[in-house]
Amino acid sequence: MKHFSKFLLASMLFLGITTVNAQDENNPWAIGIQTNAVDFYPTGEDAPGQGGYFDHYFETENWNILPSVSRLTVGRYIGAGFVAEFAGSINQIDNFGTESIPQLSYYSAGLSANYSLRALLNDGWFDPVIGVGGDYNWIGDQDSDDPQNFDGVTLNGKVGLNFWFSDNIALTVESNYKHSFETESASHFQHAAGIKFIFGGTDTDGDGIYDKDDECPEQAGLPEFNGCPDSDGDGVEDRMDDCPNEAGLAEFNGCPDSDGDGVPDNEDECPDVAGMASMNGCPDSDGDGVADNEDDCPNEAGPADNNGCPEEDTDGDGVIDDEDDCPEVAGTMANNGCPEPTAEIVNELNEYSNTILFDFGKATIRSESEDALASIADIMNEYPNTTFHIGGHTDSVGSDSYNMELSRERAESVREALVERGIPQNRLTAEGYGENNPIATNSTAAGRQENRRVEITLEE
Incomplete structure (x- = not known):
């Protein structure tokens, strides 16, 4: 057992070092290596040596501790923060609450459904866990058929904390209350502490970036763009690139500016002739506010309503005849070309x-x-x-x-x-x-x- 524990510990450390992903749907497996302590005292039973619920809960003198690798867990991520976990443990019982007893063996194995609160805390290093499950427990003298040996199932409730000091390794502590319906005095607490390792990452697009960290998990991409591609190689990733198949400039979201007028080609109605942004990249030679490509008189200023050609203003009041309610009498623009009373x-x-x-x-x-x-x-x-x-x-x-x-x-x-x-x-x-x-x-x-x-x- 001693050599097996050392071998298992070394294997888990190696596995933890070579995987670099936090547990989620892409990294569903977790293995825990722990030591455990069994305490019969704070269970609320009336048997000698036992006290009320949670009495002297942290009194380690009542604990039965096996100071070695004495508990192993295997967890599988289910989804939405839930993990199904199998746990197996061994221990040696010397204390029944406050009473010393001849040494008994302790074995347990069971399943639990655990829920992580880490996502509610912004996926930080602090990871509270709650769970419920059941164990098969055997407590007794291996060399005796003493009818006092306990052999049965318990209903378990669990609270625990994982402290993630890397993406895939956590220090874990937990406390399980195991309630026996067959033999009330067999109810007990089992505390455990150890290390948890997460592994099983996937890389769907094969670009060397695991799906968890890949912002484009189904398209092979580049590390500098968190796994997203840059098809035209212009330094602007495709999902941010308005022209992903044509090399351009970052200031224009990856689109080129062929005529150098400051208007990218995809927005430039005259991409081969330098123009103005206000004219969607087209020039306005006569400065009348009508772009040359829409101006019937590009070298003579005129209103847009007349396609850029000048219109007649008979009374010279600045309001063209077509818009002048009083075309033969000078007025004001505010009064549609008509005079206003003084x-x-x-x-x-x-x-x-x-x-x-x-x-x-x-x-x-x-x-x-x-x-x-x-x-x-x-x-x-x-x-x-x-x-x-x-x-x-x-x-x-x-x-x-x-x-x-x-x-x-x-x-x-x-x-x-x-x-x-x-x-x-x-x-x-x-x-x-x-x-x-x-x-x-x-x-x-x-x-x-x-x-x-x-x-x-x-x-x-």
């Missing part, structure tokens, strides 16, 4: 609006206001893209509600009168403000007359 024009409108007269206490416009309405309509027609707002105002005589309604009706009357004179309805808005916005005092007749008004402003 403050002077608005003042002129209000000079006319202030002369509009209504019947007393009514919204009916008096006939004397005809010339004022015609002048207002003429001015508004000069600004066809402008929307005007008509506001009605009163003095403070009368109730608030009466004045509010009267001012609204008068503003609407002016709006309707202007619509009748050709101003589009959608260019006019109207609102009554009652006595809320006086421009003069309501304490005098003259002030009240100023406050009774219709005011025209630009719609915002």
